[in-house]
Amino acid sequence: MNDFDGLTAIVTGGASGIGAATAALLRDRGARVASLDRSYPTAAFDSTAAIFQVPCDVANAGSSAAAVALAAEHLGRLDVLINNAGIGATGDVAANDDDEWLRVLNVNVVGIARITRTALPLLVQSAHASIVNTASVVANVGVGQRALYSASKGAVQSLTLAMAADHVKQGVRVNAVAPGTADTPWVGRLLEQAQDAAAAAAALRARQPMGRLVTADEVAFAIAYLASPLSGSTTGSILAVDGGMSGLRVS
Numbered sequence: 410m411n412d413f414d415g416l417t418a419i420v421t422g423g424a425s426g427i428g429a430a431t432a433a434l435l436r437d438r439g440a441r442v443a444s445l446d447r448s449y450p451t452a453a454f455d456s457t458a459a460i461f462q463v464p465c466d467v468a469n470a471g472s473s474a475a476a477v478a479l480a481a482e483h484l485g486r487l488d489v490l491i492n493n494a495g496i497g498a499t500g501d502v503a504a505n506d507d508d509e510w511l512r513v514l515n516v517n518v519v520g521i522a523r524i525t526r527t528a529l530p531l532l533v534q535s536a537h538a539s540i541v542n543t544a545s546v547v548a549n550v551g552v553g554q555r556a557l558y559s560a561s562k563g564a565v566q567s568l569t570l571a572m573a574a575d576h577v578k579q580g581v582r583v584n585a586v587a588p589g590t591a592d593t594p595w596v597g598r599l600l601e602q603a604q605d606a607a608a609a610a611a612a613l614r615a616r617q618p619m620g621r622l623v624t625a626d627e628v629a630f631a632i633a634y635l636a637s638p639l640s641g642s643t644t645g646s647i648l649a650v651d652g653g654m655s656g657l658r659v660s
């Protein structure tokens with residue numbers, strides 16, 4: 410498919426996992442792509458990946474605005490924004506102090522507002538403007554020991570709907586994906602903290618009716634579906650990519 414031919418995209422958190430898979434897929438389908446991530450030391454065009462890498466901390470207003478501006482200057486226009494950067498948190502509602510609550514919400518929720526507010530004036534000029542946010546299955550299913558993270562992703566889901574309403578008349582579509590547990594470096598780090606990593610991995614797989622983790626490529630495909638000009642009538646949708654975790658009860 411070359412449905413993104415002639416279009417450009419920004420992917421936040423594009424250096425790893427779901428973001429990296431999404432940046433590569435959009436590129437393969439014809440888009441010119443800028444990946445914004447806090448892990449890049451300097452701005453550079455990666456000629457092997459054919460992706461423009463821009464250092465960006467979505468937790469910081471100045472960094473976010475500068476990164477979007479630099480990416481837009483390189484790309485020359487902006488059609489697609491993938492708000493994917495996010496961080497995790499574990500524990501019940503009492504497990505994290507105020508600083509940690511604010512740190513996680515700042516990245517996962519306010520980060521979307523920061524990046525989008527700079528991108529919007531560019532997006533509204535596109536005939537194929539589309540934003541896709543990365544939410545999570547935990548926005549719709551109570552999962553133990555994920556209070557802060559779930560709160561942040563519930564906010565992402567609500568924000569997605571509000572953004573879709575606000576910008577529909579400007580021709581900007583806004584949707585979200587809600588992945589189940591996906592096999593990315595993130596989950597690898599989670600398992601490293603477990604006392605019995607093999608048992609913890611088995612429990613994560615068993616939690617999803619398909620009995621396996623979601624792949625980053627499967628989430629990227631869903632993101633590309635929502636972002637594609639071919640999905641021109643789809644806005645305000647939350648697409649589950651969760652192996653059945655949110656909707657199925659299998660005995």
Ligand code: NAD
Nearest residue numbers: 422424425426427447466467494495545588590591593595
């Ligand atoms: P990952 O850790 O592999 O990748 C996340 C990327 O975001 C990293 O490259 C990291 O450097 C970047 N990032 C983190 N904080 C940032 C910041 N402040 N500014 C800029 N970049 C930042 O994780 P992943 O599993 O690919 O997760 C991507 C998204 O998917 C996150 O929003 C996460 O909440 C969501 N998600 C993941 C899962 C899962 O099971 N892996 C499930 C549901 C939702």
